[in-house]
Amino acid sequence: MMLARGTTRCSGFRLVVLCLVATAFSGPTASAETAVQAVPEGEIEIDARSVEIDNENGQAVFEGDVRLRHGDLVLRCQRLVAEVGDGQRLVTVEATGGVGIEARDVTAIAGSASYDPSAGVLTLRGQPQLRHPSGLLRGRVIVFRIRDARVSVEEAHGVFRLR
Amino acid sequence: MTRRAHASFVRGAPPLLLLLAACGSAGDPTITGDPGSVAVADLGLEVSRLTGTTLVVRAERATFSDLPGRSGGALEHVEVEANIQGDVTAHARADRAELTHDGRILLHQASVTTGRGGMQLTAGSVSLGPDGDISARDVSARLRSR
Numbered sequence: 001m002m003l004a005r006g007t008t009r010c011s012g013f014r015l016v017v018l019c020l021v022a023t024a025f026s027g028p029t030a031s032a033e034t035a036v037q038a039v040p041e042g043e044i045e046i047d048a049r050s051v052e053i054d055n056e057n058g059q060a061v062f063e064g065d066v067r068l069r070h071g072d073l074v075l076r077c078q079r080l081v082a083e084v085g086d087g088q089r090l091v092t093v094e095a096t097g098g099v100g101i102e103a104r105d106v107t108a109i110a111g112s113a114s115y116d117p118s119a120g121v122l123t124l125r126g127q128p129q130l131r132h133p134s135g136l137l138r139g140r141v142i143v144f145r146i147r148d149a150r151v152s153v154e155e156a157h158g159v160f161r162l163r
Numbered sequence: 164m165t166r167r168a169h170a171s172f173v174r175g176a177p178p179l180l181l182l183l184a185a186c187g188s189a190g191d192p193t194i195t196g197d198p199g200s201v202a203v204a205d206l207g208l209e210v211s212r213l214t215g216t217t218l219v220v221r222a223e224r225a226t227f228s229d230l231p232g233r234s235g236g237a238l239e240h241v242e243v244e245a246n247i248q249g250d251v252t253a254h255a256r257a258d259r260a261e262l263t264h265d266g267r268i269l270l271h272q273a274s275v276t277t278g279r280g281g282m283q284l285t286a287g288s289v290s291l292g293p294d295g296d297i298s299a300r301d302v303s304a305r306l307r308s309r
Contacts, residue, residue: 042307042308042309043305043306043307043308044305044306044307044308045303045304045305046302046303046304046305046306047302047303047304048302048304049300049301049302050298050299050300050301050302051284051286051297051298051299051302051304052296052297052298053277053282053284053296053297053298053299054296055252055253055277055278055296055297060282060304062302062304070308082306084278084281084282084306088277088278088281088282088306088307089281089306089307089308089309090306090307090308117308117309118308118309
């Protein structure tokens, strides 16, 4: 996977950092196969020790060693709240407690994360760190648009290997 | 040939007594086991509330104990359908289940579909409540993302 560009929603030092991020992450990378088989297109799989389903409010709360899989994305946490909307499809998830992310050759950790599966947008908060073979990226908020492999960071700080 | 027994339960009523009453009204259910317990084959059991929530339980075999404090009944090869105001909120199958005195159904090694196919759940145990609420342990859920 290649991470292409940072956002322009920051200035000065942050913009420079994101340009470096773009340069570092856009280089050729070794393909890394995920260890688990991908979930079928259009489906999300969630494993957990327990779940409470509130049909009236369209909410399911998963707790304990939670693992969500959607395409190439694997999200791990201790608590995950899933909102189910019209058409009985999953609208958003909110993950808390030791959040860990794997998406091909990108890994990330954060205190919390929200995920919009239809848009493929993952937002990491709580001292998030995103790691790629070419470097490490920290920030206050990291937004990872999975489909087009774009990363935007607020208050970014990155460390990258020199080629 | 065993006859199907049907009963409509209002929440709070003692399930065992109502079931036994239902069995009696059904005419000739198969009754086996030791004194103090009954086993009813080919059972049709309906647990309903005044709010419009209905749990319809079907089981190939059910055993009910009348010992105070014990679960209301043990079921085998179970199928449960939960309805709220006529809308199906969950459909579940399990090899084994227990009816509890607080009106819940505890399913073991169960598969559940919620809503109209919204979420497919397999779990080590699933508890269905009289309000249509669901809790489960050791779960694997599948949902639609679009």
